[in-house]
Amino acid sequence: xxxxxxxxxxxxxxxxxxxxxxxxxxxxxxxxxxxxxxxxxxxxxxxxxxxxxxxxxxxxxxxxxxxxxxxxxxxxxxxxxxxxxxxxxxxxxxxxxxxxxxxxxxxxxxxxxxxxxxxxxxxxxxxxxxxxxxxxxxxxxxxxxxxxxxxxxxxxxxxxxxxxxxxxxxxxxxxxxxxxxxxxxxxxxxxxxxxxxxxxxxxxxxxxxxxxxxxxxxxxxxxxxxxxxxxxxxxxxxxxxxxxxxxxxxxxxxxxxxxxxxxxxxxxxxxxxxxxxxxxxxxxxxxxxxxxxxxxxxxxxxxxx
Amino acid sequence: xxxxxxxxxxxxxxxxxxxxxxxxxxxxxxxxxxxxxxxxxxxxxxxxxxxxxxxxxxxxxxxxxxxxxxxxxxxxxxxxxxxxxxxxxxxxxxxxxxxxxxxxxxxxxxxxxxxxxxxxxxxxxxxxxxxxxxxxxxxxxxxxxxxxxxxxxxxxxxxxxxxxxxxxxxxxxxxxxxxxxxxxxxxxxxxxxxxxxxxxxxxxxxxxxxxxxxxxxxxxxxxxxxxxxxxxxxxxxxxxxxxxxxxxxxxxxxxxxxxxxxxxxxxxxxxxxxxxxxxxxxxxxxxxxxxxxxxxxxxxxxxxx
DNA sequence: TGCTTTTATTTGACTGAGTCAACTAAATTG
DNA sequence: CAATTTAGTTGACTCAGTCAAATAAAAGCA
Numbered sequence: 001x002x003x004x005x006x007x008x009x010x011x012x013x014x015x016x017x018x019x020x021x022x023x024x025x026x027x028x029x030x031x032x033x034x035x036x037x038x039x040x041x042x043x044x045x046x047x048x049x050x051x052x053x054x055x056x057x058x059x060x061x062x063x064x065x066x067x068x069x070x071x072x073x074x075x076x077x078x079x080x081x082x083x084x085x086x087x088x089x090x091x092x093x094x095x096x097x098x099x100x101x102x103x104x105x106x107x108x109x110x111x112x113x114x115x116x117x118x119x120x121x122x123x124x125x126x127x128x129x130x131x132x133x134x135x136x137x138x139x140x141x142x143x144x145x146x147x148x149x150x151x152x153x154x155x156x157x158x159x160x161x162x163x164x165x166x167x168x169x170x171x172x173x174x175x176x177x178x179x180x181x182x183x184x185x186x187x188x189x190x191x192x193x194x195x196x197x198x199x200x201x202x203x204x205x206x207x208x209x210x211x212x213x214x215x216x217x218x219x220x221x222x223x224x225x226x227x228x229x230x231x232x233x234x235x236x237x238x239x240x241x242x243x244x245x246x247x248x249x250x251x252x253x254x255x256x257x258x259x260x261x262x263x264x265x266x267x268x269x270x271x272x273x274x275x276x277x278x279x280x281x282x283x284x285x286x287x288x289x290x291x292x293x294x295x296x297x298x299x300x301x302x303x304x305x
Numbered sequence: 306x307x308x309x310x311x312x313x314x315x316x317x318x319x320x321x322x323x324x325x326x327x328x329x330x331x332x333x334x335x336x337x338x339x340x341x342x343x344x345x346x347x348x349x350x351x352x353x354x355x356x357x358x359x360x361x362x363x364x365x366x367x368x369x370x371x372x373x374x375x376x377x378x379x380x381x382x383x384x385x386x387x388x389x390x391x392x393x394x395x396x397x398x399x400x401x402x403x404x405x406x407x408x409x410x411x412x413x414x415x416x417x418x419x420x421x422x423x424x425x426x427x428x429x430x431x432x433x434x435x436x437x438x439x440x441x442x443x444x445x446x447x448x449x450x451x452x453x454x455x456x457x458x459x460x461x462x463x464x465x466x467x468x469x470x471x472x473x474x475x476x477x478x479x480x481x482x483x484x485x486x487x488x489x490x491x492x493x494x495x496x497x498x499x500x501x502x503x504x505x506x507x508x509x510x511x512x513x514x515x516x517x518x519x520x521x522x523x524x525x526x527x528x529x530x531x532x533x534x535x536x537x538x539x540x541x542x543x544x545x546x547x548x549x550x551x552x553x554x555x556x557x558x559x560x561x562x563x564x565x566x567x568x569x570x571x572x573x574x575x576x577x578x579x580x581x582x583x584x585x586x587x588x589x590x591x592x593x594x595x596x597x598x599x600x601x602x603x604x605x606x607x608x609x610x
Numbered sequence: 611t612g613c614t615t616t617t618a619t620t621t622g623a624c625t626g627a628g629t630c631a632a633c634t635a636a637a638t639t640g
Numbered sequence: 641c642a643a644t645t646t647a648g649t650t651g652a653c654t655c656a657g658t659c660a661a662a663t664a665a666a667a668g669c670a
Contacts, residue, residue, distance in 0.1 A: 009439065017322060018340075022365065039320070067621085070619095088664085090618065110316055114316060118307040126444075128515070136318070160489075167464065185497065188494075192486055341627075357648070369649075372650085
């Protein structure tokens with residue numbers, strides 16, 4: 001039986017979010033569309049070829065009411081309806097070009113509305129709010145597929161994110177002191193200050209605007225690429241992002257004509273070491289150190305290309 | 306400008322939660338109350354003695370409509386309305402015993418509804434969902450935000466935050482390229498790598514777990530303290546945080562026996578310059594530069610202690 | 611195979627949540 | 641003290657959404 005305090009907390013949030021959504025949804029008054037109109041058009045746009053009965057069930061709408069909305073949309077040439085060859089009672093709904101333009105216009109207005117709200121927030125707050133939304137969605141709707149992660153080049157703020165997330169991670173998980181964060185900042189800072197876009201690169205793994213991982217290739221000279229700052233956030237482990245980031249490094253390094261990739265890691269980073277081993281890296285040296293507080297076992301691995 | 310992926314993620318959550326709330330709110334059909342009736346009764350119950358005009362504003366309801374709801378509630382003896390002695394136009398609303406019983410009955414049904422939903426979840430998931438809801442509420446509800454920030458020493462991750470937020474800010478507001486973020490990373494990295502806790506300090510302004518500002522004092526040698534990386538997030542401007550951070554620097558520097566504080570800024574940072582001038586700093590040199598892309602006017606200011 | 615039942619969608623009729631304007635009484639303003 | 645504004649009420653209305661009955665197509669059963 002769920003704790004009453006949790007339940008009341010959830011209800012309080014629901015009252016707040018009902019008002020919040022109510023304010024957002026009032027914006028539909030700036031168009032001729034009602035909120036329900038917009039939901040219908042979005043849903044058809046998102047699942048082109050949906051059937052009307054399924055639509056009514058997904059959106060919890062009265063079929064009679066939906067029928068009138070769809071009729072109006074057909075008259076306004078926003079959608080097309082064709083009979084399902086497999087069942088001539090059913091209708092298959094698709095968005096027309098005009099409907100898609102309208103759908104995108106509504107989308108732009110909605111984006112602008114959220115953007116206006118998020119732009120008033122402090123740096124980091126939109127990400128924190130969206131991460132929390134994703135958490136709620138994953139719990140209350142387990143069948144929803146999370147957006148997939150992408151891997152992209154770095155942009156403004158990403159180096160800071162690398163410093164912050166790795167500094168925090170190593171402090172919390174391994175008790176490393178702030179010298180490690182300082183080193184990461186210097187390494188990453190030098191990377192930006194002396195960046196050679198031809199021979200160096202930084203990859204960021206991201207999902208829905210939230211950074212999840214990173215890795216750098218820097219030019220060590222003598223045909224040696226240095227793989228640095230590989231990291232995957234705890235929330236995104238198990239998705240194969242680490243391997244994908246390492247694969248990007250290898251592909252890039254081969255293409256750029258490097259002879260070898262070298263990297264330094266610590267033996268307690270088991271998942272990372274497994275990735276390196278599977279990718280063909282070999283251990284070339286090992287040394288105990290106390291660079292950041294607790295004693296650790298640093299290792300240098302290399303991959304001949 | 307907020308990242309479009311964050312915005313789209315938020316909109317997707319809003320569509321999901323609109324449906325989720327729609328399902329919860331359908332349950333009011335098991336009573337004679339509409340959702341709006343329930344919101345009104347809850348609000349009166351929660352703020353006994355509220356006035357009708359304030360109620361209409363808080364709940365964003367048409368006064369005419371609210372009037373009819375309140376009349377019906379008076380007829381059903383759920384609430385009492387008395388004229389405000391201070392303003393006989395205004396009505397003070399209180400819940401009767403019968404109303405409180407109804408309010409509690411609605412509360413029980415609502416609790417049961419959420420409980421039924423939460424009981425289907427795995428252990429720990431309700432806590433995670435509610436924690437996420439509290440995060441969203443804390444970010445999006447201005448009334449939930451404490452007015453004041455605290456100022457504290459740095460800890461793991463803060464230097465990364467400084468690099469990220471200032472790197473992004475200067476790129477977005479002034480078009481500075483990533484060399485600036487690189488420089489911030491190097492400066493801040495060196496600060497951590499060579500940190501002298503006796504003569505150096507970093508202050509972070511924070512509110513509810515979100516960083517809002519920063520400043521460093523580093524030891525420049527020869528009795529000179531260097532004030533670096535003063536920054537206040539745009540969401541927290543106007544609260545006096547910048548001045549507070551500078552005051553901390555001056556107090557600390559005097560206590561540590563420095564003879565002078567020196568700092569470098571750019572002339573377009575008007576608010577920061579105003580703070581320095583009011584604190585007694587004087588402009589000692591000025592130079593045009595293109596260190597980070599667009600031409601800018603760097604300035605060195607000092608304060609004799 | 612033919613009849614009955616169910617399902618998908620549409621149309622007619624309707625309810626009631628919520629809006630807008632005009633009203634009255636009380637307070638404020640000049 | 642008169643004019644204006646504000647708090648709340650009432651009349652008239654709109655339209656989002658519901659319910660029931662209709663038609664056509666499909667499924668089920670004897």
